[in-house]
Amino acid sequence: KLGLHDLDVNGKRVLVRVDFNVPMDGKQIADDTRIRAALPTILELIRGGAKIILVTHLGRPKGFDPNFSTEPLAVAVSKLLGQRVKYIVDCIGVEVEGIVSELRAGDVLLLENIRFYEEETKNDSEFAQTLASLADLYINDAFGAAHRAHASTEGVTHYFDQCAAGLLMEQEIEHLNKMLHDPERPFVAILGGAKISDKIGVIENLLDKVDQLIIGGGMAYTFLKAKGLSVGDSIVEVDKLDLANGLFQKASDQHLTIHLPHDHVIGKELDPNTESQVLSSQEIPDGWSGFDIGIETVAKFAEIVDTAKTIIWNGPLGVYEFERFAKGTLEIARRVAESEAVTIIGGGDCVAAVHQAGVADRITHISTGGGASLEFLEGKQLPGIEALTDRGEK
Numbered sequence: 543k544l545g546l547h548d549l550d551v552n553g554k555r556v557l558v559r560v561d562f563n564v565p566m567d568g569k570q571i572a573d574d575t576r577i578r579a580a581l582p583t584i585l586e587l588i589r590g591g592a593k594i595i596l597v598t599h600l601g602r603p604k605g606f607d608p609n610f611s612t613e614p615l616a617v618a619v620s621k622l623l624g625q626r627v628k629y630i631v632d633c634i635g636v637e638v639e640g641i642v643s644e645l646r647a648g649d650v651l652l653l654e655n656i657r658f659y660e661e662e663t664k665n666d667s668e669f670a671q672t673l674a675s676l677a678d679l680y681i682n683d684a685f686g687a688a689h690r691a692h693a694s695t696e697g698v699t700h701y702f703d704q705c706a707a708g709l710l711m712e713q714e715i716e717h718l719n720k721m722l723h724d725p726e727r728p729f730v731a732i733l734g735g736a737k738i739s740d741k742i743g744v745i746e747n748l749l750d751k752v753d754q755l756i757i758g759g760g761m762a763y764t765f766l767k768a769k770g771l772s773v774g775d776s777i778v779e780v781d782k783l784d785l786a787n788g789l790f791q792k793a794s795d796q797h798l799t800i801h802l803p804h805d806h807v808i809g810k811e812l813d814p815n816t817e818s819q820v821l822s823s824q825e826i827p828d829g830w831s832g833f834d835i836g837i838e839t840v841a842k843f844a845e846i847v848d849t850a851k852t853i854i855w856n857g858p859l860g861v862y863e864f865e866r867f868a869k870g871t872l873e874i875a876r877r878v879a880e881s882e883a884v885t886i887i888g889g890g891d892c893v894a895a896v897h898q899a900g901v902a903d904r905i906t907h908i909s910t911g912g913g914a915s916l917e918f919l920e921g922k923q924l925p926g927i928e929a930l931t932d933r934g935e936k
């Protein structure tokens with residue numbers, strides 16, 4: 543697989559797929575982490591004298607929709623780079639070709655939201671070819687979109703002689719690969735989030751890799767219920783109980799324990815002001831739901847975290863958005879950050895939680911991929927990455 547440094551970009555038009563799919567608050571960017579994460583690649587290309595054409599999706603628009611325009615992103619990138627980034631209200635066509643032909647070495651152009659064209663998600667080959675014709679070289683730095691086989695992530699690679707991974711893409715792959723295939727041990731996984739159905743593939747794959755598996759968050763209640771414990775009104779995926787039992791079996795075959803909450807913070811309703819209490823029992827009475835791990839569980843999970851040399855964490859351990867149910871997630875975030883281990887965090891909620899806990903700068907690697915990092919952890923091949931491999935070897 544080629545990297546940015548394998549390419550001679552001087553004076554070349556380089557199409558760079560970035561993932562600037564950032565949360566928006568109207569026309570304001572609510573969190574620019576993903577934009578910042580792509581800056582090293584853009585700066586390196588500027589230094590190398592490339593003519594840079596950035597392309598991204600933003601949200602899931604249906605056709606041309608000004609509410610999903612990338613124009614505010616161009617303003618943000620300009621500020622971060624300290625250099626004016628050109629923006630054009632389209633992705634292909636005569637006008638785009640015109641502005642591209644006027645680019646000088648070191649110029650940066652941002653195209654309009656690529657998903658305004660339905661050909662993008664359909665991975666239409668004609669569209670991909672037209673997009674590719676804008677440039678001499680292709681770089682994919684959009685790890686967050688690498689699980690999508692779309693025209694700008696996969697289709698386009700068929701029309702370039704040289705395709706390479708950007709610096710962010712390389713870094714993401716390196717950290718996640720090392721963790722999955724050659725981790726320092728003990729290797730501990732912490733999985734949370736509301737639903738077990740989102741994480742089945744990840745749990746199955748990680749059971750083959752880790753030394754300890756911790757499960758918290760909403761999905762823990764399906765596991766507790768499968769063990770025959772009463773979980774009150776907690777969220778349970780009834781159709782996944784057999785599957786949970788299958789995972790217990792797989793874990794025990796591998797002499798692994800799935801660590802579940804021992805105690806809980808429970809509430810009446812999923813509401814920030816609901817009646818709540820700390821419950822020292824593992825079983826939850828009817829009329830109550832588990833919304834956070836309890837203090838004993840925090841201590842137990844933290845003890846396991848302290849032994850680790852590698853930690854992967856995906857999914858919060860409670861409803862951390864509400865103060866009274868945030869303690870478990872934030873406390874574990876602090877312990878993970880304090881650990882000497884290589885620590886990797888994925889998934890938007892967990893990333894928000896480490897920021898909330900004020901410890902983000904002490905995490906080894908915070909993945910910019912949500913769905914992409916989950917699929918990577920499932921052991922799946924991501925089309926955006928595979929496509930680079932294919933073209934590079936040609």
Ligand code: 3PG
Nearest residue numbers: 561563601686687912913
């Ligand atoms: C993400 O935010 O996970 C990526 O940008 C992919 O977005 P999508 O789920 O709309 O394809």
